Amino acid sequence: MTTITVGLLGAGRGLSLAQLFDRVPGYRVVAVCDAIPERLDRARSACPRAEGFHDYAAMLREPFDVMIVASAPPNHADHVCAALEAGKAVLSEVPAAHTIDDAQRIVDTVARTRGYYMLGENCNYYGFIHAWKELLEEGVLGEVIHAEGEYVHDIRGITWVDADGRYYNPADPRCPATARPSWRARYNPIQYITHSLGPLLWLTSDRCTSVSCLSTGCRTQPEIGSPDGQIALFETHSGAPIRQSCIFSAPKEPGGQWYSLYCSRGYAESKRAPWDSGKLYLADGTMKEIQRKDWPTAVDTPLASSGHGGIDGGLVWEFAHAFRRGAPSPIDVHTAMDYTLPGIYAALSAERNGERLHIPDTRTERLVTRF
Numbered sequence: 001m002t003t004i005t006v007g008l009l010g011a012g013r014g015l016s017l018a019q020l021f022d023r024v025p026g027y028r029v030v031a032v033c034d035a036i037p038e039r040l041d042r043a044r045s046a047c048p049r050a051e052g053f054h055d056y057a058a059m060l061r062e063p064f065d066v067m068i069v070a071s072a073p074p075n076h077a078d079h080v081c082a083a084l085e086a087g088k089a090v091l092s093e094v095p096a097a098h099t100i101d102d103a104q105r106i107v108d109t110v111a112r113t114r115g116y117y118m119l120g121e122n123c124n125y126y127g128f129i130h131a132w133k134e135l136l137e138e139g140v141l142g143e144v145i146h147a148e149g150e151y152v153h154d155i156r157g158i159t160w161v162d163a164d165g166r167y168y169n170p171a172d173p174r175c176p177a178t179a180r181p182s183w184r185a186r187y188n189p190i191q192y193i194t195h196s197l198g199p200l201l202w203l204t205s206d207r208c209t210s211v212s213c214l215s216t217g218c219r220t221q222p223e224i225g226s227p228d229g230q231i232a233l234f235e236t237h238s239g240a241p242i243r244q245s246c247i248f249s250a251p252k253e254p255g256g257q258w259y260s261l262y263c264s265r266g267y268a269e270s271k272r273a274p275w276d277s278g279k280l281y282l283a284d285g286t287m288k289e290i291q292r293k294d295w296p297t298a299v300d301t302p303l304a305s306s307g308h309g310g311i312d313g314g315l316v317w318e319f320a321h322a323f324r325r326g327a328p329s330p331i332d333v334h335t336a337m338d339y340t341l342p343g344i345y346a347a348l349s350a351e352r353n354g355e356r357l358h359i360p361d362t363r364t365e366r367l368v369t370r371f
């Protein structure tokens, strides 16, 4: 088996993905890059066979096969396009793009370079999402008539960052005067929609066609700057509306993703907390009331003992095997934009007090910034 070599940009979240690649037979992480010395040192200890780089352009000149792009979302387009131009396959962290122009640039670069691109949407690898897919494919649940997804996570403690990449809440007395707002402090919550929307679109093979979104405003901790949360209602190609809530500055514990499916023959809901359980109701006479369901947390792979309850392992395993076989990307660039553009257009809708906006399909439409 030939060895497939991997590089990593961004040794924050990205480091856990790189360590998983090192556990896949036939894959080896050979290069890691971070501009922050402390993070680069950590990455080199975690991936001892990798050379360390401070400079992304220098790393791109090295002859490896796959680039993990785990920089901040506003830089994904620059970093993804540069990697594709350098002939690397790309596994990009979420969301795929920050702006409409960024999204079109990534789509165009994948097409021109005929590059291999996958969006790293790990939530698609929840075990219960795969269990729901089986129920839908077997016709047990019937037709989906409405779906809901939420990502609620109080991230105020990671909105300010110091020069060594250490995160703080700006209200914390330990936050140094030199700390600055990180990308998360300047982010529209609904643009971080891929975790709560991606699995629903994967389940239903659907896409969002228009959106109306409202914002809470920035009331919990005004110095953070971004809205506390945003709530969007999407029209879909199939006609089943989807509601999404992304809330990142609210004192709710535990945080995490939550999903529900309303179908013509039943209802399924994920658990909201570790002591909760998944739920299923079928209207075929077999269930008189909603039933507790202990669906698996993550899809079963040899990387099951991995981050986020095992879903990171599902993601890396699927990328690694699809890429080695030359199979189509499991979450290709158009699907990545199906997951990402709804958040970008929802944020624009919120700026316009809920005006309903069309969401283009990158397979058939060019994205235009002014509409």
Ligand SMILES: NC(=O)c1ccc[n+]([C@@H]2O[C@H](COP(=O)([O-])OP(=O)(O)OC[C@H]3O[C@@H](n4cnc5c(N)ncnc54)[C@H](O)[C@@H]3O)[C@@H](O)[C@H]2O)c1
Residues within 6 Å of the ligand: 009, 010, 011, 012, 013, 014, 033, 034, 035, 036, 039, 054, 055, 056, 070, 071, 072, 073, 075, 093, 094, 095, 120, 122, 165, 183, 308
């Ligand atoms: N899928 C998940 O569960 C999950 C979880 C957390 C974060 N993420 C995503 O992962 C990405 C990274 O998140 P994070 O929390 O690690 O962000 P971060 O800002 O803490 O880390 C990004 C790192 O990239 C480095 N970097 C950026 N540009 C660089 C360049 N040109 N040269 C060298 N180094 C550079 C920075 O120094 C920094 O250390 C984001 O896209 C985020 O949305 C995904």
